[in-house]
Amino acid sequence: MTVLRTLNLVRIYQNGxxxxxxxxxxxxxxxAGEFVAIMGPSGSGKSTLVHMLGGxxxxxxxxxxxDGKRVDTLSExxxxxxxxxxxxxxxxxxxxxxxxxxxxNVELPALLAGMSPREARERREYLLxxxxxxxxxxxxxxxxxxxxxxxxxxxxxxANGPQLLLADEPxxxxxxxxxxxxxxxxxEVHGQGQTIVVVTHDxxxxxxxxxxxxxxxxxxxxxxxxxxRRFTPGTAGDVVELRG
Amino acid sequence: xxxxxxxxLAKEPAHGYELKQALEQTFGSAYPxxxxxxxxxxxxxxxxxxxVRSVDVEQSNRPNKKVYFLxxxxxxxLENWVDEPTEGPxxxxxxxxxxVLAPLTGIADRMAxxxxxRRHYLSLMRDLTELAERTDPGDRVALLLIEGATLHLQADLxxxxxxxxxxxx
Ligand SMILES: Nc1ncnc2c1ncn2[C@@H]1O[C@H](COP(=O)(O)OP(=O)(O)OP(=O)(O)O)[C@@H](O)[C@H]1O
Ligand SMILES: [Mg+2]
Numbered sequence: 001m002t003v004l005r006t007l008n009l010v011r012i013y014q015n016g017x018x019x020x021x022x023x024x025x026x027x028x029x030x031x032a033g034e035f036v037a038i039m040g041p042s043g044s045g046k047s048t049l050v051h052m053l054g055g056x057x058x059x060x061x062x063x064x065x066x067d068g069k070r071v072d073t074l075s076e077x078x079x080x081x082x083x084x085x086x087x088x089x090x091x092x093x094x095x096x097x098x099x100x101x102x103x104x105n106v107e108l109p110a111l112l113a114g115m116s117p118r119e120a121r122e123r124r125e126y127l128l129x130x131x132x133x134x135x136x137x138x139x140x141x142x143x144x145x146x147x148x149x150x151x152x153x154x155x156x157x158x159a160n161g162p163q164l165l166l167a168d169e170p171x172x173x174x175x176x177x178x179x180x181x182x183x184x185x186x187x188e189v190h191g192q193g194q195t196i197v198v199v200t201h202d203x204x205x206x207x208x209x210x211x212x213x214x215x216x217x218x219x220x221x222x223x224x225x226x227x228x229r230r231f232t233p234g235t236a237g238d239v240v241e242l243r244g
Numbered sequence: 245x246x247x248x249x250x251x252x253l254a255k256e257p258a259h260g261y262e263l264k265q266a267l268e269q270t271f272g273s274a275y276p277x278x279x280x281x282x283x284x285x286x287x288x289x290x291x292x293x294x295x296v297r298s299v300d301v302e303q304s305n306r307p308n309k310k311v312y313f314l315x316x317x318x319x320x321x322l323e324n325w326v327d328e329p330t331e332g333p334x335x336x337x338x339x340x341x342x343x344v345l346a347p348l349t350g351i352a353d354r355m356a357x358x359x360x361x362r363r364h365y366l367s368l369m370r371d372l373t374e375l376a377e378r379t380d381p382g383d384r385v386a387l388l389l390i391e392g393a394t395l396h397l398q399a400d401l402x403x404x405x406x407x408x409x410x411x412x413x
Contacts, residue, residue, distance in 0.1 A: 039362075041409050176391060183373075203401045204394060207369035214362065216408060222359040226366060 002068075003164055003195050004030040004053065009062035011048050011218075022048040024218035025062070030164075035186070035196040037206040040215035046199040047092055047168050049215070053197065054089045054166045055079030067163065084112045088157030090167035092199075094149045096141040096156070102128070103137040106155045113160035120159070127155035130185045132178070146173040154182060158189060165189070167198040171205055183208055245278065245286050246295075250314060250322045253296060257313035260284050272383040273375075287312055295321055343407060354412050358404055365401050369394065 011023040023045045030036055038046050051057035053064065055071065064072040071082065083089065088109075096105050103124055110120035128134050131151040141149055150173050157165060170186075171179045179202065187208055190196055198205060206212050207226070214222040252258065252266050260283050267278050290296045295318035300308040314322070339361055346352045376390045 039405075041405050201402075203366060203369045203398050204373055207366055207373045212363075212366055214359070216412070221355055222362065224359070224363045224366070226363075226370060 001032040002029055003032045003034075003066070004028075004197070005063075005065040006053070007063040007065075009049070009052065009064065010060045011045070011052060011057065012060045022218055023052070026215075026218075026220055028213065028220065030195060030197060032195055033190075033193050034211065035190045035194075035209045036198070036211045036213060037209035038197065038199045038213050038215060039201065039206055040221075044215040045218040046215055048218075050166050050168055050197065050199055054087055055083060056089070084109065084160070086163040088160065088162035088165045090150075090153045090157045090165075090170045092168040092172065094141075094146075094153040096149055096152055098141055101138050101140060102133065102144070102152050105141065105152060106159050108159075109156055110159040115160070123159055123161075124155070127158055127185070128152075130188070131155055131181050147175065147178050150174060151178065151182060154185070158185075158194075163195065165194055165196045165198075167196070169199055169201065171200065171202050179204060245282065246290060247322065247325045249283070249286055249290065250295060250318050250325075253312055253314045254319060254322055257311050259301075259309045259311050260287060263287075263312075270385065271389075272386040273379055290318070294318075340407075343411065355408075358408050358412065362401065362404055365397055365404070369397050369401075372397065 006026055006028045009023055009026040009028070010021070013020040013022055026049060028049075038049065040046055048057060052059050052072075055074065055076075059072050062072070063070060066082070067086065071079070074082065096102075097108070100108070103121075106124040106127060107117075107120040110123050111117065115123065124137075125134070128137055131154065133148060133151055133155070136144060136148060136152075141152065144152065150170065154167065154170050157167065171182050174182060183204060186196060186198070186205075190208075196209075198209070200206055209226060211223065211225045213220055214224075248267065249263055252263055258266065260280060264278050264280050264283055267275060287296065287298075291298060291312070295315060296312045297315055298310040298312045301311050302308055339357075342352075343354055343357050346357060347354050372390055372394050376387060376394075379386050379390065381387070
């Protein structure tokens with residue numbers, strides 16, 4: 001089943017009268033339960049693409065289909081409803097609500113999607129626990145480090161059990177241990193059937209994906225499915241070569 | 245394997261099999277389980293070079309075993325090894341050669357080469373990620389080695405991206 005599909009998607013910005021083509025004709029399909037990583041150099045259009053997929057930016061031309069319905073023609077308020085119910089979004093620069101605690105930031109989308117307060121709290125406790133943030137639940141976002149805010153943003157995006165998780169550099173500010181927690185959670189929800197589209201420079205994140213799509217200059221230049229290999233190395237020694 | 249064996253012998257004299265076990269214990273899954281034949285060959289060469297010596301120790305009901313110990317020259321070689329800065333890995337220039345030269349001959353285009361190389365790195369990364377997940381969290385030496393390999397691979401991928409930006413028009 002196809003969750004997401006774009007047809008010849010184009011986004012051209014106007015920069016003081018000069019057209020800047022950021023996305024130039026992207027045809028892209030994501031099946032239910034698939035985990036897709038989008039890679040590519042800085043400025044290749046990754047954020048622009050996922051913003052359009054989440055209804056946060058308007059396409060110049062082309063089509064976006066979500067769950068069998070055409071959505072690029074939706075109004076802003078219709079998009080807001082869709083995001084509440086079906087899409088979780090992690091921004092490259094987190095966008096947490098500054099005057100709410102971490103716990104409330106995470107519970108709010110769950111409540112908006114119709115969960116009971118108790119369900120929302122349990123979901124929040126689970127997600128913050130997985131990301132090592134239980135102790136920060138009652139802090140304000142401004143009291144958190146960049147890496148902590150980014151993990152809260154991921155917890156928030158997953159709070160309503162979205163049909164589609166869109167994440168823009170979810171490990172961009174994390175050290176290796178926090179990256180591991182994020183990867184573990186992504187792997188876990190993916191195992192539960194979560195469909196994921198993640199923009200990343202981090203090859204560890206990409207290596208978790210079923211598919212890696214590479215953008216260059218606003219176009220897809222590679223779309224590689226990462227089949228599991230039959231061969232599984234026995235020890236690090238088979239993968240890592242020590243010299244000496 | 246020469247210097248690691250000298251280092252182990254600096255701690256205490258040992259026979260070949262004990263050295264194999266010591267390597268396994270120290271590096272855990274991070275080290276390719278050393279082949280005992282390889283260890284004996286290396287010990288033989290070290291002995292020929294005067295860096296170790298051996299004595300035959302009698303064992304009841306079994307053939308004699310050779311116990312190796314470090315010589316003064318061996319200790320000096322070991323100290324020199326420890327004192328020297330260590331060469332880091334270099335850029336993988338074989339791929340770079342392909343990338344620069346192959347298009348000139350019309351054999352392949354650069355984007356295809358870069359894509360194939362990226363897929364290869366990503367599948368190596370997947371192996372490393374899975375290996376890290378399967379490694380006992382207490383095995384810190386192995387995990388550090390895996391992390392080192394991961395970081396090198398990430399650098400290779402970043403560099404590939406730079407090649408893509410600058411060489412593919
Ligand atoms: N609001 C905007 N107005 C004008 N140009 C824009 C705007 N947003 C992005 N661009 C341009 O569009 C192109 C693609 O930008 P985008 O943010 O999608 O890249 P990216 O692949 O996400 O890069 P990064 O890896 O640095 O996050 C760039 O050339 C950028 O300068
Ligand atoms: Mg971006």
